[in-house]
Amino acid sequence: MKIFKAFLEKFNKLKIFVDDFTQFRPYNFQIQNGNSQLSIKNYSIVENDIMLTLTEEVNIKNSCFLNYEYLSEKVWFFPLFSTEEFDDKFYHDLTLGAIYNKNYTIFRIWSPAASNINLLLYDTAESSDSENLRRFVMKENNGLWSILIKEDLQGSYYNYEVNVYNDISEIVDPYVKAVGINGLRGAIIDIGKTNPEGWEHDRSPELKNYTDAIIYETSIRDISTHPHSGVKHKGKFLALTEENTLSNNKIPTCLNHIKELGVTHIQFMPIFDFSYTSVDEKNPYSYNWGYDPQNYNVPEGSYSTNPYDPSYRIFELKKMIFYIHKNNLSINMDVVYNHVADAISSSFKKVFPGYYFRFLDNTNLSNGSGCGNDTASEHSMMRKFIVDSVMYWAKEYHIDGFRFDLMGLHDIDTMNSIRKKLDELKRPIMLYGEGWDLNTPLARNIKAIDSNSKKLSPIGFFNDKIRDCVKGSVFDIEDKGFATGKFFMENILKKSISSYFLLPSQSINYVSCHDNYTLWDKIDLSCKYESFDDKKRIVKLCASIILASQGIPFIYSGEEFCRTKNGDHNSYNKPDNINWLDWDRKSDFMDVFYYYQKLIHIRKNHPAFRMIKIEDIEKNLTFVENTPNNTVAFTIKNNANGDTWKDILVLLNANKENITLTIPEGPWNIALDSNSDVNNEIVLGPTIVMNKISSCILFKL
Ligand code: CA
Secondary structure (H helix, E strand, O other): OOOOOOOEOOOOEEEEOOOOOOOOOOEEEEEEEEEEOOOEEEEEEEEOOOEEEEEEOOOOOOOOEEEEEOOOEEEEEEHHHHOOOHHHHHHOOOOOOEEEOOOEEEEEEEEEOOEEHHHHHEOOOOOOOOOOEEEEEEEEEEOOOEEEOOOOOOOEEEEEEEEEOEEEEOOOOOOOEOOHHHOOEOOOHHHHHOOOOOHHOOOOOOOOOOOHEEEEEEEEEHHHHOOOOOOOOOOOOHHOOOOEEEEEOOOOOOHHHHHOOOOOEEEOOOEEEEEEOOOOOOOOOOOOOOOOOEEEEEEOOOOOOOOOOOOHHHHHHHHHHHHHHHHEEEEEEOOOOOOOOOOOHHHHHHHHHOOOEEEEEOOOOOOOOOOOOEEEEOHHHHHHHHHHHHHHHHHHHHEOOOOOEHHHHOOOOHHHHHHHHHHHHOOOEEEEEOOOOOOOOHHHHOOOHHHHHHHOOOEEEHHHHHHHHOOOOOOOOOOOOHHHOOOOHHHHHHHHOOOOOOOOHHHHEOOOOOOOOOHHHHHHHHHOOOOOOHHHHHHHHHHHHHHHOEEEEEEEEOOOHHHOOOOOOOOOOEEEEEEEEOOHHHHHHHHHEEEEEEEEHHHHHHHEEEEEHHHHHHHEHHHEOOOOOOOOEEEEEOOOOOOOOOOOEEEOOOOOOOOEOOOOOEEEEEEEEEEEEOOEEEEOOOOEEEEEEEEEEEEEE
């Protein structure tokens, strides 16, 4: 008989996969747990697997082996970590990390697997021959290790020395809030002293309903590094504190540009501390988006003007947030709890192997993230870590929204716990993410994926259906969508315009984001034979659809002036000159920029585009029947959602020729015509001639 795998299902129950259970003889088995030999009380055969019940419990501080004849098989503990039994014994709800006070600091770290943990105190952020190291033995209470040091430790650095399964390693506290250069040691600071002047008066802009938000995705580096950005602190948090910046052509840039555009929320790509192997904080020459988390609760050092001072990056990020809020914009942050930069060197792995990551039955780490280490949000202490981290950013940094990278790798309970805790803060904090269904060992019905959106309310999902139906699949360069001339897309587009979800606020409507080709590049590649002018028309048509649809519109920065990455579809580690916003290009595409601006203005002034209940959409939004191929027309009636306009008519023509549309009886006033700057024209009906690749918003008072 061959043992394939052995798992610990309960503290005293083992499940064994074997090739032939008929040959199983319990007296030939030995179970070695550290120095102890455990005895088998009884066994049963369940399907082809053998369940062993032991006379005593396995001590998880020691590794466990199943010896049979000449074979020895490791017993894997990870199934135990999902059980109530495990949580009853080891779950802790206390605040973890270093809790600083002037007269003492309490340190707490969790690991039921560790046989001992020492606190290491240093006086420097980096190791050196002359460093002063002090070592303190911590005490354990059911997996929770703690120590109180009666000193003012402000200015000191710390790490933990953990001994797990006789493996001794030094780790950075997963809960660390401040770090030295490159995030290799924790720093003990008085967080109260990191506040910029006026921080106590910092207030987020008002947001009545989530559907009032218009999200603008950018990165600290992309928005400011171009030589003509007019920004002094290029690539730094402080770039977004510079007001009234202009390009060489005297056109607003950076924060000034975002204000001019009129969006409500800036979504920043990772601003938490990402791996120093991607961007060295000492010499941040290389570029990286930062989807490789190193210290979750610390701002990224390369975005600070002084990453050597642990307080400074915190101060500068807060200062940026303060200025953005002062300019009536909100801040959403991109969070990446689904994997870590490197599982092997991560504190999670070293402090408690097997607990924080998800394993497949073959005992390989699960790889739904594509990074080879999906975190196990379904484990209570990992869930607690995520919830604590989000709450920390919301409270300490006044963050207004969280965009979850690969949210579909998390479980429903985790996302709903976050929603519930954020709601307790009594301010409208956005929560949304990528609800893709990825290959991770979590039952489909508990994954935070878009098909489970009814169980995740009100949490938003990136709407890939509208993205792909408007401009074509992201997985096929040449594929087209409604706006680029693909036939028979009308019905799927209609479904997107009126929202798929239980709540409109669950639909994040977009045509481009940091992933894949920029909108301009996608159009360029899929419509090789279109003229330059027609490509611009397509961009405008895409914008009209996204901004006139029910849900929450999302714009990738630069989309509004036809951003290009020169055909690069995955620029995560490409140089600045691929990723930056080229402010000279804005001058070249002012017509497109102004069109986005007008659409945003209309959306912000007309709540009919921002309905909050599906019933209202069903009642007020009607598609015009029997319109020609490749056109969609709809009305929003009855002063919907308190709108000053009684009726609204939206017309979309994706045809490459002019089309005559029959419209509901006029007179209609033209609010915005993608072909013309003339406003306030009257259309009497019953027909209207639409120019090729164009859109029109009309209204009746
Ligand atoms: Ca870093």
